[in-house]
Amino acid sequence: xxxxxxxxxxxxxxxxxxxxxxxxxxxxxxxxxxxxxxxxxxxxxxxxxxxxxxxxxxxxxxxxxxxxxxxxxxxxxxxxxxxxxxxxxxxxxxxxxxxxxxxxxxxxxxxxxxxxxxxxxxxxxxxxxxxxxxxxxxxxxxxxxxxxxxxxxxxxxxxxxxxxxxxxxxxxxxxxxxxxxxxxxxxxxxxxxxxxxxxxxxxxxxxxxxxxxxxxxxxxxxxxxxxxxxxxxxxxxxxxxxxxxxxxxxxxxxxxxxxxxxxxxxxxxxxxxxxxxxxxxxxxxxxxxxxxxxxxxxxxxxxxxxxxxxxxxxxxxxxxxxxxxxxxxxxxxxxxxxxxxx
Amino acid sequence: xxxxxxxxxxxxxxxxxxxxxxxxxxxxxxxxxxxxxxxxxxxxxxxxxxxxxxxxxxxxxxxxxxxxxxxxxxxxxxxxxxxxxxxxxxxxxxxxxxxxxxxxxxxxxxxxxxxxxxxxxxxxxxxxxxxxxxxxxxxxxxxxxxxxxxxxxxxxxxxxxxxxxxxxxxxxxxxxxxxxxxxxxxxxxxxxxxxxxxxxxxxxxxxxxxxxxxxxxxxxxxxxxxxxxxxxxxxxxxxxxxxxxxxxxxxxxxxxxxxxxxxxxxxxxxxxxxxxxxxxxxxxxxxxxxxxxxxxxxxxxxxxxxxxxxxxxxxxxxxxxxxxxxxxxxxxxxxxxxxxxx
Numbered sequence: 001x002x003x004x005x006x007x008x009x010x011x012x013x014x015x016x017x018x019x020x021x022x023x024x025x026x027x028x029x030x031x032x033x034x035x036x037x038x039x040x041x042x043x044x045x046x047x048x049x050x051x052x053x054x055x056x057x058x059x060x061x062x063x064x065x066x067x068x069x070x071x072x073x074x075x076x077x078x079x080x081x082x083x084x085x086x087x088x089x090x091x092x093x094x095x096x097x098x099x100x101x102x103x104x105x106x107x108x109x110x111x112x113x114x115x116x117x118x119x120x121x122x123x124x125x126x127x128x129x130x131x132x133x134x135x136x137x138x139x140x141x142x143x144x145x146x147x148x149x150x151x152x153x154x155x156x157x158x159x160x161x162x163x164x165x166x167x168x169x170x171x172x173x174x175x176x177x178x179x180x181x182x183x184x185x186x187x188x189x190x191x192x193x194x195x196x197x198x199x200x201x202x203x204x205x206x207x208x209x210x211x212x213x214x215x216x217x218x219x220x221x222x223x224x225x226x227x228x229x230x231x232x233x234x235x236x237x238x239x240x241x242x243x244x245x246x247x248x249x250x251x252x253x254x255x256x257x258x259x260x261x262x263x264x265x266x267x268x269x270x271x272x273x274x275x276x277x278x279x280x281x282x283x284x285x286x287x288x289x290x291x292x293x294x295x296x297x298x299x300x301x302x303x304x305x306x307x308x309x310x311x312x313x314x315x316x317x318x319x320x321x322x323x324x325x326x327x328x329x330x331x332x333x334x335x336x337x338x339x340x341x342x
Numbered sequence: 343x344x345x346x347x348x349x350x351x352x353x354x355x356x357x358x359x360x361x362x363x364x365x366x367x368x369x370x371x372x373x374x375x376x377x378x379x380x381x382x383x384x385x386x387x388x389x390x391x392x393x394x395x396x397x398x399x400x401x402x403x404x405x406x407x408x409x410x411x412x413x414x415x416x417x418x419x420x421x422x423x424x425x426x427x428x429x430x431x432x433x434x435x436x437x438x439x440x441x442x443x444x445x446x447x448x449x450x451x452x453x454x455x456x457x458x459x460x461x462x463x464x465x466x467x468x469x470x471x472x473x474x475x476x477x478x479x480x481x482x483x484x485x486x487x488x489x490x491x492x493x494x495x496x497x498x499x500x501x502x503x504x505x506x507x508x509x510x511x512x513x514x515x516x517x518x519x520x521x522x523x524x525x526x527x528x529x530x531x532x533x534x535x536x537x538x539x540x541x542x543x544x545x546x547x548x549x550x551x552x553x554x555x556x557x558x559x560x561x562x563x564x565x566x567x568x569x570x571x572x573x574x575x576x577x578x579x580x581x582x583x584x585x586x587x588x589x590x591x592x593x594x595x596x597x598x599x600x601x602x603x604x605x606x607x608x609x610x611x612x613x614x615x616x617x618x619x620x621x622x623x624x625x626x627x628x629x630x631x632x633x634x635x636x637x638x639x640x641x642x643x644x645x646x647x648x649x650x651x652x653x654x655x656x657x658x659x660x661x662x663x664x665x666x667x668x669x670x671x672x673x674x675x676x677x678x679x680x681x682x683x684x
Binding site for chain 1: 549550551553554555558580583584587588590591592594595596597598599601603604605608611612615
């Protein structure tokens, strides 16, 4: 007997960042974060199959069998949790495909974790809502929990030790303020970055400014939620930039320092400030995760000037326009191929 | 009648940084800072002449008459103060020469301000000690006050509103721990930096982390003084790097952000961490002011490995080795030329 389901999920870009855990195992953050879920111009499609015919578990990413280590290992732990919930004993076959344009520098961990837990729960016919999915995805890869909804999403840090109050909630769906989009500028990267998981722990351990950062980020999350509800772009834009700078400040204050921004990132930052100054108001905002690629949050009517500005900067390899997505969904198109059966 | 004197002063490199004022006019800092005074491989020689023959005041820098603006204007204000102290009415002629290797990226404001106040006081036969000189130089250019002594120096922030308790004191002279030196790596700089004065004000005004930075720097100053007295290089080195990162963190947290480090600076930072790791202890420490040039604090016995490491990094334009200096001194060699008389 076989049970199978396929889910599609998309990444999200944080406007208020998650950087630092209060619980490493359950992946509970030190502060709330706020994000935009991206549309399916970047997405992960994952099929999960439970079958008596399988001799062992297997995990395929983009057609190749993946070693169970790193994020994949954490994702498998969550899958074991899901199996336990359904009292499921069969082996599992997972196939995941990313349709991220080559070299986007985007992490597939958020969309991948969300697609996995959604497909697994669906295959096992578990009754689970978006909040439940967000809690499962959170344990696979922290910020993945925010991909549980479309539009603008807030991840509540919660205060319970067991993580039962740390999940995503939707601030507003993708129709509320759909003019707001994300233009991704992919930047050449010389240095290999420190993995986020490791970097976060190092910041928490060594940064003397981190205690204050947590409080600031929490205030930023409240302020961002209000700006989104009130559709105040100027206020949101200022907040997004301040917040990105603040996270990169504590990264710089880490020992050894985590210096993710490079000279191209700096050029983008300065160019956005110039663009806003010459426009007389903040029409665009930059935000950077743990890497040099810029996400420019702007409104549809300003795409042309932002793109033109980006095209004038040396060292940008690719520019991708992403609109707001509507959250994860189930699909009929399995990505498992016959030769994957083990 | 003419009164003339010439003084020589050298820059200092801060190990614990000054970034932010509690009083802009008197140049009173928010926290103590600690520095090494450099030797005369980089220096300013300044002659000050008071004469009835002058028809106006004039200020020459490296042979060319300088406009009285920016740092020069502040220095002239301090000179007026000195004239008042001596009840002096004659015009003044100032000639200042910097023997900084071309393109060092080093600011002459510290050595210049110190040489100026020392020469002026000496020409007017004012009885003034190093503490008094440091208070005058402080008002010309903040960190200049630390060039009042040789060796290791601490600038006390003080608490009085009139600045009467904000001056430099010597932690230890240049003989105490003369193995400790500064290797300056001059880095190609694409972007023009924001002026320190303006940048400091912006950080204080906009950085949400700055309140904590002030306290951290104050603790760093105490810890650095102890490490210097106890000649604990490992402890001092860790502190120097942590402190530099901490200042650049609040610079990053400024709005718009002050991103002084560039890709070459980053390469130097990573290379120093690697060197220390492979050495089994911190044998070198990087520190950066408001620019991309690195100062590598190390001990004489490690100059070879540090220099070799720096030579392997692309984008370094010049490497200058500076030992500890013995502080400012008077000289007989005037740098005023006949054609400067106005």
